[in-house]
Amino acid sequence: MEEIKKMLAQTDDIASGLRLLTEEFPGKVAFSTSFGQEDQVIADIIWRNNLPIRVFTLDTGRLFQETYDLIDLTRARYKQEIEIFFPDTAAVERLVREKGVNSFYDSVENRKECCYVRKVVPLNRALEGVKVWITGLRAEQSDNRLGMEALELDEQRQLLKYNPLIEWTYSDVLAHLDKHNVPYNRLHDKGFISIGCAPCTRAIEPGEHPRAGRWWWETSKKECGLHSHNTQQEQIIQQPEASR
Template sequence: MSTNTLRLTAEEVNKLNEEYLGKSPQEILRLAFDTFGNIAFACSFGAEDVALVDMIVKIKPDAKIFYLDTDVLFDETYLVRDQILAKYSANLIKYSPLLTLEEQAEQHGDNLWATDANACCNIRKVEPLTRALSTLDAWITGIRREQAPTRANAGVIEVDQKFNLIKFNPIALWSDKDVWNYMADNEVPYNKLHDQGYPSIGCIHCTRAVKPGEDPRAGRWADQSKTECGLHK
């Protein structure tokens, strides 16, 4: 867990959230960068996140952007990462797990993602994220209320109780159509798996295409009760 100290009180955050709920993502991002010098965007290279990269670099070209390389991302994810770097020259920082896949197998057995998905996510995602956030005062994410019931009440600005940080979700109120319209209008590179039935993209072993009529996150940890990797409480 982070030992960071909040620079805004919960009451101040709630007031700002109410004030900015009706404002544009760009206005929320400007507030984030004006309020916090020590802030970063966590990018997964999904549709929401690449749209936010486009907004962020137009507002603050040197903004810190980091991603978690679990060592089991899709080739298409690495490709869009490279396209984002080429187009925006973004200040992109990689965080990797402390254990290699071989070390994880030695300590926890083969295919941990199948035997204990939560443990695998903790090793390959949550711990690296905790490390990335440990020196920050605030972070920016691409979560949207529409994505899942667990995110239905996300504010555009909120207190992240898990990491004891201020958390900005600039497109929390956006629809899927809003995201794709923005990407089309701004010619944003995106993960081509989105064209193949993957609305939500994680690691190779725990992500499948979504069938017609299924929930957008049904392809994540399919056939398990798990719906979140632990990055967002």
């Protein structure tokens, strides 16, 4: 990994870094998008530079209509394939049958269980055979992400995780979207900065932290288990008892 880090440090821009990874790991590089502003920046860079990188997303079944609209708009704009992974039907049915449709409001444990079923399991399936996982994470998004590096080892999944925007500011993201006329989720214009599932996301008030609108009823660390900050320091969400 250290050698790859050195090589990435010598590249001139994100496109060059992504191209380097595709050359080092041909056919084994994938980008996961949730169609947030950061993810739209990376998708735009991938497709404008014709980079051979798989692009996929997770449909939890609880997304905003505006997110679905953006998926169609993005497809129409770039004429590129976007793989969509869904949660296991039986697992969702069992969760809803045993705990109800909105069990995530009842406890942090229940919310993490829902995230595990609807996000983590499909993500793990999408990343099978992948050597480099590209994300749109930025350090200033949350405390959990402050210590993340551009290139990290995801120890649980045994792959490299590349966060090319980790040092970007929100202003940097907006500037790229504007410069290249990249389509974005119209909920961003209504105060939604970090957008996830519809029942778990609200608009934020002026001055609030960007992730204050995610799982707003909780006071704990607001992550869903997809991303961990150095697995030696922070335990990744494991499969809840109810799902084993």
